[in-house]
Amino acid sequence: MSKSTKVSNPNAKGGSGFIWAIVAVIAIAAAVIGYIVLSGQGKKTEHLADRENISVAFDSTFADNAVTLKSADAKPDAEVVDLYEDFSCSYCGQLAENTDEQMQSAIEAGDLVVNVRTLNFLDRGSIDGHSTRAAAAALALAEAGETQAYWNLRAYLMEDQEDIFNKWSNDEFADAAKQFGASEGVVEKIRSGANVEPTNALATANADKLNAETGSVSSPRVIQDGKDVDVADINQWMSVVLG
Numbered sequence: 001m002s003k004s005t006k007v008s009n010p011n012a013k014g015g016s017g018f019i020w021a022i023v024a025v026i027a028i029a030a031a032v033i034g035y036i037v038l039s040g041q042g043k044k045t046e047h048l049a050d051r052e053n054i055s056v057a058f059d060s061t062f063a064d065n066a067v068t069l070k071s072a073d074a075k076p077d078a079e080v081v082d083l084y085e086d087f088s089c090s091y092c093g094q095l096a097e098n099t100d101e102q103m104q105s106a107i108e109a110g111d112l113v114v115n116v117r118t119l120n121f122l123d124r125g126s127i128d129g130h131s132t133r134a135a136a137a138a139l140a141l142a143e144a145g146e147t148q149a150y151w152n153l154r155a156y157l158m159e160d161q162e163d164i165f166n167k168w169s170n171d172e173f174a175d176a177a178k179q180f181g182a183s184e185g186v187v188e189k190i191r192s193g194a195n196v197e198p199t200n201a202l203a204t205a206n207a208d209k210l211n212a213e214t215g216s217v218s219s220p221r222v223i224q225d226g227k228d229v230d231v232a233d234i235n236q237w238m239s240v241v242l243g
Helices: 013-040 046-050 090-108 130-143 147-159 170-179 184-192 196-214 234-241
Strands: 059-063 066-070 079-086 112-119 221-224
Touching: 046 170, 059 130, 059 147, 066 147, 079 090, 079 234, 090 112, 090 147, 090 234, 112 130, 112 196, 130 147, 130 170, 130 184, 130 196, 147 170, 170 184, 196 221, 221 234
Parallel strands: 079 112
Antiparallel strands: 059 066, 066 112, 079 221
16 A cells, blocks of 8 residues: 655645744845945945045135135125036036135135035936035035035035046935034935935026026136136136236
8 A cells, every 4th residue: 555645735834934934034134135235335435534624714604595605804805706616517626626725725815705606507407416416415514504524525526526426325425424524413414315405496596697697507607796707717717806
């Protein structure tokens, strides 16, 4: 007589061990993925800890859609200009790299007051574009009065834009701000993206102002008394303005 073979029902009590084993494997996999994600946060910006953090001796105020950089000892006859820039503009990056040090010296000497007016026209209307999100990060610092962190983050976003263009999320912008000394509240504001929509409105208003004064929108631009500074090479604008 042949022996019968009994097939176990996987839904029976004895199969519960198998089900719990699958659940355990899934839980472990989720934990591993979570660890990888968390351990990877900040990796794109950790090198900024080795970057020189430039000290500044001027103040910043955030009003009228601009960040005004001005020394407490600014002279009554200090020259005042509007600097229009876009964080996706390679020429703006070159201008910042070539002239920021000289601009800082002139501001700190009380000879120059600069209204930095951020644009985002290179996002082509996308509110989630690189220009807008980079500007939102920098302007969150300016709005909080964290001038040194603003100045250093702005410089990095301009000078190294080729390396980060369209590669960063709000997390990376927040981590970068933290590396430059931003307060925890501002870091979390950047991370949440809460400042992106207001920044888009600000940049649009700046574009409207530039267009109304000059008839066109482009960057970089240095405007004084409603007109472009008359200079063949924009990298030499301070020589003209300061005489």
